[in-house]
Amino acid sequence: xxxxxxxxxxxxxxxxxxxxxxxxxxxxxxxxxxxxxxxxxxxxxxxxxxxxxxxxxxxxxxxxxxxxxxxxxxxxxxxxxxxxxxxxxxxxxxxxxxxxxxxxxxxxxxxxxxxxxxxxxxxxxxxxxxxxxxxxxxxxxxxxxxxxxxxxxxxxxxxxxxxxxxxxxxxxxxxxxxxxxxxxxxxxxxxxxxxxxxxxxxxxxxxxxxxxxxxxxxxxxxxxxxxxxxxxxxxxxxxxxxxxxxxxxxxxxxxxxxxxxxxxxxxxxxxxxxxxxxxxxxxxxxxxxxxxxxxxxxxxxxxxxxxxxxxxxxxxxxxxxxxxxxxxxxxxxxxxxxxxxxxxxxxxxxxxxxxxxxxxxxxxxxxxxxxxxxxxxxx
Amino acid sequence: xxxxxxxxxxxxxxxxxxxxxxxxxxxxxxxxxxxxxxxxxxxxxxxxxxxxxxxxxxxxxxxxxxxxxxxxxxxxxxxxxxxxxxxxxxxxxxxxxxxxxxxxxxxxxxxxxxxxxxxxxxxxxxxxxxxxxxxxxxxxxxxxxxxxxxxxxxxxxxxxxxxxxxxxxxxxxxxxxxxxxxxxxxxxxxxxxxxxxxxxxxxxxxxxxxxxxxxxxxxxxxxxxxxxxxxxxxxxxxxxxxxxxxxxxxxxxxxxxxxxxxxxxxxxxxxxxxxxxxxxxxxxxxxxxxxxxxxxxxxxxxxxxxxxxxxxxxxxxxxxxxxx
Numbered sequence: 234x235x236x237x238x239x240x241x242x243x244x245x246x247x248x249x250x251x252x253x254x255x256x257x258x259x260x261x262x263x264x265x266x267x268x269x270x271x272x273x274x275x276x277x278x279x280x281x282x283x284x285x286x287x288x289x290x291x292x293x294x295x296x297x298x299x300x301x302x303x304x305x306x307x308x309x310x311x312x313x314x315x316x317x318x319x320x321x322x323x324x325x326x327x328x329x330x331x332x333x334x335x336x337x338x339x340x341x342x343x344x345x346x347x348x349x350x351x352x353x354x355x356x357x358x359x360x361x362x363x364x365x366x367x368x369x370x371x372x373x374x375x376x377x378x379x380x381x382x383x384x385x386x387x388x389x390x391x392x393x394x395x396x397x398x399x400x401x402x403x404x405x406x407x408x409x410x411x412x413x414x415x416x417x418x419x420x421x422x423x424x425x426x427x428x429x430x431x432x433x434x435x436x437x438x439x440x441x442x443x444x445x446x447x448x449x450x451x452x453x454x455x456x457x458x459x460x461x462x463x464x465x466x467x468x469x470x471x472x473x474x475x476x477x478x479x480x481x482x483x484x485x486x487x488x489x490x491x492x493x494x495x496x497x498x499x500x501x502x503x504x505x506x507x508x509x510x511x512x513x514x515x516x517x518x519x520x521x522x523x524x525x526x527x528x529x530x531x532x533x534x535x536x537x538x539x540x541x542x543x544x545x546x547x548x549x550x551x552x553x554x555x556x557x558x559x560x561x562x563x564x565x566x567x568x569x570x571x572x573x574x575x576x577x578x579x580x581x582x583x584x585x586x587x588x589x590x591x592x593x594x595x596x597x598x599x600x601x602x603x604x605x606x607x608x609x610x611x612x
Numbered sequence: 613x614x615x616x617x618x619x620x621x622x623x624x625x626x627x628x629x630x631x632x633x634x635x636x637x638x639x640x641x642x643x644x645x646x647x648x649x650x651x652x653x654x655x656x657x658x659x660x661x662x663x664x665x666x667x668x669x670x671x672x673x674x675x676x677x678x679x680x681x682x683x684x685x686x687x688x689x690x691x692x693x694x695x696x697x698x699x700x701x702x703x704x705x706x707x708x709x710x711x712x713x714x715x716x717x718x719x720x721x722x723x724x725x726x727x728x729x730x731x732x733x734x735x736x737x738x739x740x741x742x743x744x745x746x747x748x749x750x751x752x753x754x755x756x757x758x759x760x761x762x763x764x765x766x767x768x769x770x771x772x773x774x775x776x777x778x779x780x781x782x783x784x785x786x787x788x789x790x791x792x793x794x795x796x797x798x799x800x801x802x803x804x805x806x807x808x809x810x811x812x813x814x815x816x817x818x819x820x821x822x823x824x825x826x827x828x829x830x831x832x833x834x835x836x837x838x839x840x841x842x843x844x845x846x847x848x849x850x851x852x853x854x855x856x857x858x859x860x861x862x863x864x865x866x867x868x869x870x871x872x873x874x875x876x877x878x879x880x881x882x883x884x885x886x887x888x889x890x891x892x893x894x895x896x897x898x899x900x901x902x903x904x905x906x907x908x909x910x911x912x913x914x915x916x917x918x919x920x921x922x923x924x925x926x927x928x929x930x931x932x933x934x935x936x
Contacts, residue, residue, distance in 0.1 A: 236731045239728055239731040240728060240729055240731060242728060243724075243725050243727075243728020243729055244725075244728075244729075246724075246725075246728070247714065247717065247721070247725045250716075250717055250721055251714070251716060251717075254716045254717075255716065446710070446712070446714070446715075447708060447710025447711070447712050448712045448713075448714065450678075450708060450710070450712065451706060451707075451708075451712030451774070452712075452729065453676075453678045454676045454677075454678060454701060454704065454705075454706040454783075455701060455726075455729045455730065456698065456701045456702050456729065456730060456731070457729045458698075
């Protein structure tokens with residue numbers, strides 16, 4: 234083995250010993266990904282099903298009864314009670330018996346018969362915002378489907394061309410993941426968060442620690458080159474990051490039935506570029522952070538938070554304020570989340586995700602160049 | 613024609629362990645090292661002394677190839693360390709007061725790591741490991757975590773790992789600060805052993821009593837070398853003056869009296885006592901000084917004439933520099 238190989242090997246081995254001796258670090262690398270996966274998939278489920286619902290039929294017609302039956306049939310709403318008048322809704326909400334109330338006013342069937350849009354009141358208990366939002370979406374979708382069925386029925390009996398009367402708005406909804414099984418949706422994003430933590434955060438901390446101990450000073454005087462030290466110190470984290478990717482992917486497929494629909498090569502190339510970007514960020518932090526505490530805090534701010542909040546992992550990027558959406562473009566996580574979801578869920582390959590792959594390639598190149606420059610200057 | 617780096621007209625000496633000409637390092641407007649010349653013969657213990665911030669560590673950084681000078685020439689073991697640090701590094705060692713040990717690694721793992729860094733041959737490593745464990749008195753404790761060793765052992769292990777590759781030249785930057793006097797003496801015994809095997813030692817310290825352990829000394833102050841020579845040559849700097857040791861209960865008040873008294877060239881705290889330096893021309897002996905102190909109200913003053921220490925010389929040099 235060449236001198237450089239021996240030297241880098243010594244650093245890699247030492248680094249693995251550090252990880253093995255530090256139970257907290259070991260937990261971060263090996264246990265946290267699994268815990269997060271289980272936590273997000275089971276405990277903090279974003280799935281909303283079987284919403285307890287109370288219905289109030291003030292129309293008392295076959296049409297109104299058919300409309301309300303559609304709620305029951307959807308499986309999304311569990312009709313727990315029939316109220317005689319709207320005050321029943323308050324009572325049900327107060328007693329936490331229902332989260333949703335559907336009120337069909339008198340004249341519902343008559344409006345439909347005249348070809349007008351019928352009014353229906355859907356009340357949602359807003360004290361649980363996530364369920365509330367989902368319930369709202371469901372009932373709107375339901376109304377639309379039902380309304381379209383009605384309209385189509387009406388139109389066909391009257392023999393009118395649908396396209397001309399404009400009653401049916403051709404509004405498109407993205408029915409990806411139609412069951413809204415959040416685990417399937419979360420696994421690809423979680424992968425990205427974990428890589429970011431394991432690589433960017435640990436890279437930032439591990440080099441600063443060496444400096445704080447005075448060992449960096451010692452190594453600078455030795456034949457170990459700066460680049461050899463970096464490669465040696467980063468290699469274990471890259472290995473562990475890819476290990477985590479495999480563990481999450483396997484768990485995702487086996488436990489949660491995450492489909493692997495797209496091109497695995499595109500995913501692997503994206504992941505490699507993403508890991509390189511994370512290393513770049515970590516190295517930049519380690520070059521500018523004066524102490525271990527600062528490095529930890531800075532890594533948290535630039536690695537963990539954006540990966541978690543601004544990547545599309547937890548919050549959809551089109552629902553966050555424009556300023557934050559713009560900021561999210563400065564971090565690599567959002568590109569990787571898109572790649573990961575597109576490949577795993579939508580069956581994408583390079584033709585679909587090349588803009589994100591290109592963005593990550595540029596990101597990796599620039600961040601690594603800045604990092605090398607900053608570390609060179611510190612000498 | 614004089615090339616840069618031949619300030620004294622004598623070119624740098626490639627046969628010396630260290631030979632430096634006109635070395636200058638600036639940080640912005642601050643000149644940390646100001647055109648120094650230095651020659652350290654091979655096989656010597658060379659003491660590099662000076663107060664904090666005087667340029668000691670900056671000089672070591674340049675000589676170990678981790679910092680580039682603004683001007684000047686630095687030959688280390690005959691190689692130009694500025695141009696080719698990689699030729700010098702395998703042959704030099706370095707140790708600072710931060711023992712560069714990984715505390716969560718065992719004694720053996722630390723040794724193995726540094727052996728890897730210097731790409732030692734397995735057979736060489738086995739022999740060096742045996743030697744270091746014996747030298748540091750760590751036989752049987754190879755599998756102990758470094759964190760659990762007490763300071764003295766850690767220091768000896770750090771000395772072992774820093775010299776695992778048997779360097780010809782060994783830099784020590786204040787290696788004994790923060791170590792108790794007994795451990796300090798034991799450590800110097802180990803340094804002598806190294807010197808006895810022909811290793812050149814370049815030691816910085818601010819413990820003046822350690823200066824007398826060295827073959828040669830250089831004193832750096834504000835980036836300039838203000839004195840250089842053997843300990844006895846350095847002491848000869850004070851041959852025109854006498855040093856008196858003054859013991860008095862109210863030392864603070866006595867010091868301010870001495871600082872302003874006629875005929876006293878220099879007065880300062882030295883350990884628990886005061887030192888007063890008087891030019892031989894106006895010196896009238898210990899008794900006369902005691903009489904003056906008693907007259908000034910220090911009835912318990914005890915005055916003894918002493919041999920000037922290295923510290924006396926340096927205090928004197930610094931005050932001359934300040935006056936200049």
